[in-house]
Structure formats: structure tokens, C-alpha cells
Amino acid sequence: MTPWPRLAATVALGCTLLIAGCGSPDQKEPSGDKKARSAMNMQEAAEQADAMLDATFSAIKPEVNWAHGPTTAGSCEVSRRRTVMTVISEERRGNFLGIVERHWRSRDYRITEVNKSKEFPAIFAKSPDGFGISLTIGGAGQAFFEVSTPCVTESKVSDPTTTPNGPSYDDVYPLPRPNVRSEFWSSTAPLSETR
Template identity: 35%
Template sequence: MTPEQAVHALDALLDEAMSAIRPPLRYRDGRPWSTERTAGPDDHSLGYATATRDRYVMTKVAPSKYGALLGITERGWQARGYRITAVNPRQPAMFASTPAGYGVCLLVGAAGNITFQAAVGPVPVIRDRDPFGTHAPEPTLPDGRPDILPRYEDPFWSH
């Protein structure tokens, strides 16, 4: 798959991964990136990469709603044929594989930031430039860290 096809697949996968959530959550997409796949004791390249994209939830989700969000997401994923591969109840997270063999996950950060992540591939290894082209600068906090903290209130999710 080309990098352009990978971006379209990532966006479609993230849309699908969040489709069961009602009311819908506001979000912003992070930049796609690729990771070269390696194997063996010498870490030799397998000749391809995996493309990944984060989708940052910008709606404030109250900690008391994490279970509801995970439950709704899990049921939606299973209805689409996703196989849940791991769940971490202590620092809420859920990982799944799609029928096509792609990966998705839902991660809840310590600061209440929630991220959906999708990974697809294979994509070609491109070492001399960003395979996804030039990107607009991502929003940052005053201290320079990425701005992934939720800021939008929702009558259901935030309380």
C-alpha cells in the first residue's frame, strides 16, 4: 500500500473504531508516521514499514465514564468483527485486531487524555523523507509538549 493509501486506511479505521460512540466525541488527528519493521538478533530490516496515526479525543471524559467508553467501544469493535487482543483495566487501555489484520487501540492517559490509535501496513520503507509529505505544525502547549489535553465539555461524557 502506498503512503497515501495508508493515510486513507488509517482515517477510515479510526472513523470505524469510534463509530459506536454516542454521543460522539470531538477529536483531532495527529500526524501519521511509519515504523520500519525489523527482525532477528541483528535487527535487519524486513523491507517494509507499518503506518500509524493517533486520534486525540478533545472532549473531556470524566473518569467515572471510562468504563462506559471502553464498553461501548468494545461492543462496537466486536460487532465489526474486531478481536480484542488485550485489556488493561488499571490504566484503561484496550487493543484489538481487525478482520483485515490491522491494529487499533484505545488508551487513557494519566492526565485524562484519551487516544485512539490505528496501524496499517505494509507500506514502503522511505528513509530520505517523510513518506506522508509535509505537515502543518501540530498544536503545542506553552511548554512545547503536544497539545493532546481535552478541552471541550459534553453534557454526557464530561460529568
């Protein structure tokens, strides 16, 4: 028996492995990204976004009243929003943003951008697993939080289950301007006078 059939089979097997290995899209993707996307669906990602918002609001002392903003879903990502209904005075905005930024840094979120505008300041960050989170101050000093998920597996998305600590404003959009007064957050006195 000649060695040619055996050699031909070996060459054919080697070429097949080479083609399969070089053409794999998994090898071109950064390590972990594809795994994260396939391991989580949109509902699970929305629940994680809610947990990030829950933890952020728990870190704000004294607490502020808030209501859910709209949830939006794209082809593979979800955004959850919360709107602060407590009046945060201009004199307290820096303190408010500082508390939130310190909390995010303590959770290893990377601060990606800071808008130092006096009237409309904002902080943008990213969690280690690719969730974007932001705090923006809008008209009348109203604070808005948003978490946007990375691209995940498509699925249905339920409404958030966390209960707001004030009126829920179900089916009201846009939400009203901040209307809850706080002895601390709404004060216009210099911070040193309140301690």
C-alpha cells in the same frame, strides 16, 4: 538414435522445476500475507487507518471532540493517531471503553489485550486484515486512539483528510489536555442518574 539425450533432457528439466519449486519464498509465507503487502502501499494503508478511526468515532454517542495526533511512518508501516479533547470523567470511562469495544467486535476485530487499570485503562485489537487499533486513557483521563498498519509497500504518506470536529491544533505537539465539556461524558454523576 539412443534414448540418452532425451533422458538427460527430461532429468535436467525435472531438476530445474524441483529447484525452482523448493526455493520459492512465496511458499513459506502464510497464505494472503504477501498478497496483502504487495497490493497496498503506505498511503492506501493510511487511508484505511483513517476510515477505521472515522467509523470508531461515528459509533461513539454522544460524539466527542477530537484532534489529529502525529502520523508516523516506518520502513513499511504507518501509524495514525487521534486525541480526544472532550473531558471523559472517571465515572464515564467504563462506558466509553465499552462502546468502543462493542463497535470493534461488531467489525470482527479481535481483542488482543485489555488493561483494566482504573486510572489508565486500555483496549488493543486487530482487524481481520492485520491492522492494529488501540484506545488508551492517559493523564487527565484523556483518550488516545491509534491505528498501526501491517507492513505494506513503501510510498509517500499524505496528512489525513478527515476534518476534526473541534480545533485542529495544527503544528501543536503535545496537544493540550482535554478541554471540552460534555453534559454526558464529563459528568461525575452515577450513570443511572443521567438516564
